[in-house]
Amino acid sequence: MSPAASPPWFDGARGEVKAALAGNRLAHGLLIHEDPGAGGLELARWIAQTVNCREPARAPCGECQQCRWIAADQHPDVTLLAPEGESTQILIQSVRDLSADLALTAHGQGYKIAIIAPAEAMNHFAANALLKTLEEPPARTLVLLVTSQPSRLLPTLRSRCSRLRLVGPSRATAASYLEAARGAGPWAEALAATGAGPFALLEADPAAIAQLHRDTMTTLRDIGSGNLQPPAVAERWAKGELPIRLACLESWVTERILESGSIRDVTHLSGQGIPPNICRLFELSDAVRDMRKLSHTSINKTMAVEALLWRWARQ
Numbered sequence: 470m471s472p473a474a475s476p477p478w479f480d481g482a483r484g485e486v487k488a489a490l491a492g493n494r495l496a497h498g499l500l501i502h503e504d505p506g507a508g509g510l511e512l513a514r515w516i517a518q519t520v521n522c523r524e525p526a527r528a529p530c531g532e533c534q535q536c537r538w539i540a541a542d543q544h545p546d547v548t549l550l551a552p553e554g555e556s557t558q559i560l561i562q563s564v565r566d567l568s569a570d571l572a573l574t575a576h577g578q579g580y581k582i583a584i585i586a587p588a589e590a591m592n593h594f595a596a597n598a599l600l601k602t603l604e605e606p607p608a609r610t611l612v613l614l615v616t617s618q619p620s621r622l623l624p625t626l627r628s629r630c631s632r633l634r635l636v637g638p639s640r641a642t643a644a645s646y647l648e649a650a651r652g653a654g655p656w657a658e659a660l661a662a663t664g665a666g667p668f669a670l671l672e673a674d675p676a677a678i679a680q681l682h683r684d685t686m687t688t689l690r691d692i693g694s695g696n697l698q699p700p701a702v703a704e705r706w707a708k709g710e711l712p713i714r715l716a717c718l719e720s721w722v723t724e725r726i727l728e729s730g731s732i733r734d735v736t737h738l739s740g741q742g743i744p745p746n747i748c749r750l751f752e753l754s755d756a757v758r759d760m761r762k763l764s765h766t767s768i769n770k771t772m773a774v775e776a777l778l779w780r781w782a783r784q
């Protein structure tokens with residue numbers, strides 16, 4: 470990562486890791502709890518570089534072979550485990566292979582490191598297989614779990630790891646970071662439209678997102694006013710860029726809910742006396758979130774989008 474694009478919101482977590490290393494108390498298992506899109510995987514690579522860098526005095530130097538291999542995910546002692554291909558899960562065999570590899574001596578003089586991201590992608594069996602490695606970690610090994618949803622991990626897995634919190638940046642900081650990393654563009658608009666963290670947009674085209682956001686909002690307004698019917702829109706949405714449209718929709722609904730101040734009211738009223746329009750916003754929010762989860766599967770997207778837009782038309 471170029472110095473110009475170094476994320477300033479990493480500073481706190483980096484300081485914690487450096488202090489733990491200096492005190493020789495870096496845990497074998499580290500759970501990096503990131504805000505979505507805050508860059509937990511990049512922080513994990515930074516930790517791997519820091520412990521394996523050939524220039525300890527200024528680790529990670531970013532220039533030695535160790536640092537460069539890790540940045541390119543090509544280090545023989547650093548394994549990145551993530552869902553493969555179309556799968557959304559990390560399976561038991563992958564974790565078994567990883568554990569067997571961790572038990573071997575490192576190729577270099579540094580640590581053997583496993584980075585699992587997102588950690589909640591491990592299914593139940595895979596997570597259980599990892600437990601044993603965390604209970605009896607081989608010397609000079611490090612397991613880094615990256616997740617934005619620690620509650621979805623096995624409690625036994627969580628309890629065997631030290632927690633490292635990575636809080637995401639403000640939208641302005643995120644936009645500055647993306648501009649430094651990728652060049653000028655409507656980053657603030659793209660971040661606001663999708664509600665995403667900066668690392669989720671590192672490869673994105675901000676102008677295309679901003680355009681898609683405007684088109685999505687216009688369409689929704691036309692459906693709301695009855696000028697457009699859901700079936701006329703569903704097929705077009707289902708065919709292209711559906712994840713971005715759904716992100717725009719979820720971000721919009723979330724902001725309306727926050728604007729209404731209803732989060733506090735709902736907590737206090739236990740569901741009673743909530744204005745019906747707020748209830749409908751919550752229902753819509755749930756429906757969009759479900760749809761975002763399903764949009765990676767083989768569901769009939771046109772029908773699902775149409776159902777969602779009818780729900781919108783009635784809200």
Ligand SMILES: [Zn+2]
Pocket residue numbers: 521522523524528529530531532533534535536
């Ligand atoms: Zn280095």
